[in-house]
Structure formats: C-alpha cells, structure tokens
Amino acid sequence: MKLSIRHDTTYSYANEVCTSIQFLRLTPQDSERQRVIDWQVDMPRKARSQLDPYGNVLHVLTLDEPHGEIVLCAHGQVEIDPTREVEPDLQSPLPFLRSSPLTAADEALLAFAAQHCGERRDRAALIELMNALAEHMTYSPGATEVGTTAAESFARQAGVCQDHTHAFLACVRSLGIPARYVSGYLCTEDATHLASHAWAEAWLGEGWYSFDITNRLARPERHLKLAVGLDYLDACPVRGMRRGGGVEHMLAKVQVELMVQVQ
Template sequence: MRLSISHDTTYHYEDQVRASIQYLRVTPHDSERQHVISWQLKLPHPVRAQLDPFGNILHVLTLDEPHDTVVIGAHGEVEIDEHREAEHEDHSALPFLRSTSLTSADEAMREFAVQHCQQRRDRAALIDLMHALNAHISYLPGSTETGTSAAEAFAGRQGVCQDQAHAFLACTRSLGIPARYVSGYLFTGDDEQLASHAWAEAWLDDAWYSFDVTNCLAIAERHLKLAVGLDYLDACPVRGVRRGGGGEQMNAKLAAPPQLRARAQ
C-alpha cells in the first residue's frame, strides 16, 4: 500500500516571538515495513537532518529573528508492507524497559496487567491486554492533556490515543517486556482520511510488534511510523521552546491526494 502525506502545520502567536527552537520528528525512515519513496520538508529555512538517541530523523529549526507565524510542511510518499507483523532491529531493546513520569504504572495498573496476562509473556497475552485497555479507557478527545500520565488516564477511564498508548507501555513494562511509544499517521480506509496517531510496540521474540490500543489492531497495516521513544515527549512530531509570543493558535491541514487514496485501497 502506498500512502501519500501532505501535512502543513501553522503556528500563530498573539505577539511577536523574539526567538524559538522547534524539534521536528516529522520525517519517516526506511525499515522492514516501510519504504520512503520521497519526502520533503517545507520550513522557513533549510535545516540539516540528524539522528536522535532513538534513531529518529530529527530536524532542529532555530529562528533568531522576531516572528509571529511559523509554518511547518511535510510532504511525501511511503510504501507500506501491510502484511509484515514484526520489525527487526540491531539496537538493544533494554532501554525501553525504563518508565517515565508519563508511563509509570501504579499498583492498579500492575494488577490489571497481571489479571489479563497471568503468567503469559507472549504476543497473544499482549493482544488480550490491548483489548482490555481499549475497553477500560474510553476514547474521548479533549478529556486529557499532553501532560496527563498513564496512571491518571487509567484511573479516569478516558483519554486519547496518546493516553491509551502510554497505558499499554506502563502495563507491558511492569511485566518485564520492553515497549516503546510510536508517533505517525493512520490511514482510515472507511472514510479515506489520514490522521496523526499514536500507538505502541513491544519487544517479543527478538522483534518489535505493534499494538494499536485505540483501534485494537495488532498489525500496523495502515500506519506510517515517524518516530519512537519512551513516551510522547520523545516521539512527538513537534516540540519546542520560545521567548515571547503570548498566546498560541495551531492549525493543521493533513490530507492524502485523491489519486493516492485510491492506490491505498
């Protein structure tokens, strides 16, 4: 399946920003499951690509001149292997056993993980855990914030894809299984739309397997991966700091051109 992405994000500020730095993880890389045919960033000025500690392609956009608008564009085509169930990597998975403030499991979550997995530590057990978390944490946009922890979303029983992925990471790591956060895009075939999305991967049998709690999918057949990390903060597409500017408004335009939607069916 070939996916085409056209994603433009515009940030408007109430007052002039004196200076800003944006950390951009909006460029996919080749893997066993996806092949980047073409990809281009449209930024206020050219920026050199580098790799972050997790192997993500990172661009650091620094604006030293006063500005009240920043436009970030990402456009390209990626071929997805819909049938690949796992991805292999040479890097150690052990760092992904570490919890963060967003992914720490409390006693209730540890008990939940054991209840649904028992002594099993295989893919079937994590699929059961994925379905259980989908039923426990209802998808409700606006019910949480970017700083909401997995334990808070679990206790409140509602959240968005970020919260459901964090909860899966917390539970899985509590079982001694390395797991990581994934950010990217999801092609929803029913209405031919693209959406920014988050899911998780777990290290089983020397490979990474995907678990999309929001959609109860154990194969990332319509997912385009941008970045991975210990949690949202490591893998979010855009993260930055600025001096001045006051309030901020963000507008995003994400689409797949009609001719490439058809190729993705």
C-alpha cells in the same frame, strides 16, 4: 500499498516571538515494513538534521529573529508492506524497559496488567491486554491534555491514542517486556479520527510487534512510522520552546490517502 501524506502545521502567536527552537520528527525512514519513495519537510529556513538517541531523524529549526507565526509542511509518498507483522532490530531493546514520568505504572495499572496477562508474556497476552485497555478507556478527545500521565488517564477511564499508548506501555514494561511509543500516520476512512496517530511496539524475542490500542489492531497494515521513544515527548512530530509571543494557537491538518496503483 502506497500512501500519500501531507501534514500542515501552523503556529500563530498573539505577540511577536523573539526567538524559538522547534524539534521536528517529521521524517520517516526505510525499514523492512516501509519504503520512502519521496519525502520533503518545508520549513521557514534550512534546519540542522541529525539522528536523536532513539535513531529518529531530527530537524532542529532555530528562528532568532522576531516572528508572528511558524508554518511547517511535511509531505511525500511511502510504500507499506501490510503483511509484515514483526520488525527486526539490531539495536538492543533493553532501553525501552525504562519508565518515564508519563508512563509510570501505579498500583491500578500494575494490577490491571497482572489481571490480564498473569504469567504469560506472549503476543496473545498483549493482544488481550490491548483489548482490555481499549474497553476500559473510552476514546474521548478533550478528556486529557498533553501532560496527562498514564495513571491519570487510566483512572479517568478516557483519553486519546496518546493516553491509550502510555497506559499500554506502563502495563507492558511492568511485565518486564521492552515497549516503546510510536508516532506516525494512519490511513483510515473514519473522518472522526485525525490521521496523525500514536501506537505502541513491544519486543517479543525476535523483533518489535505493533499494538494500536485505540483501534484494537495488532498488525500495522496502514500505519506509517515517523519516530519512536519512551513516550510522547520523545517521539512527537513537533515540539519546541520560545521566548515571547503570548498566547499560542496551533492548527494542524493531516491528509493520508491510499494511492491507487495502475497495473
């Protein structure tokens, strides 16, 4: 299965920004599940490229002259293997047992994980947990913000894919299972869902298994992975800081299309 992706992001400011630094995790990597055919990230100027602590491709874009907007475009084609359910990894999964401020489990989340998994630590238990969270937390854009924690969104019983993933991570880590946040793209026919997406992966003995809580999917059939981390802040496609600028306006447009393969 081949996917064509174009992700445009424009930041505009009420006043000129003096200096800014953008951290871009917009570059997918080859794995047993996905093969990058071609990929390019267009930026205002050349950026330094490196691997971050989680192995993601990170571009650091520094603009040290006054500017009123930043325009970014990531685009390319990636081939996905829709039949692969597990992704092996030579790196230890143990760092993903750690919690973070966004994924800390309170008493309600601890009780919820125990209620639905009990002593079970297998894939079937985590699928049940995934479905229960999706039922408990209604998909509701605008109900939360970027800094909303897993405990807060769980208590509100509403959120978006980021919140669903954070709540799942909080529950799974409380069971002693390594789990990580995944950012990427989803090919879907549902126009109400932005193609930029987030889901979770949990380590179950032999590798990483995917859990898309928002869509109740335990197989990443049309998911293209960009980056992983402990939470949204580690894996989000674009994150930055600036001096000056006043009010910021961000416009993002993502197109993910299934490419028809000619025999």
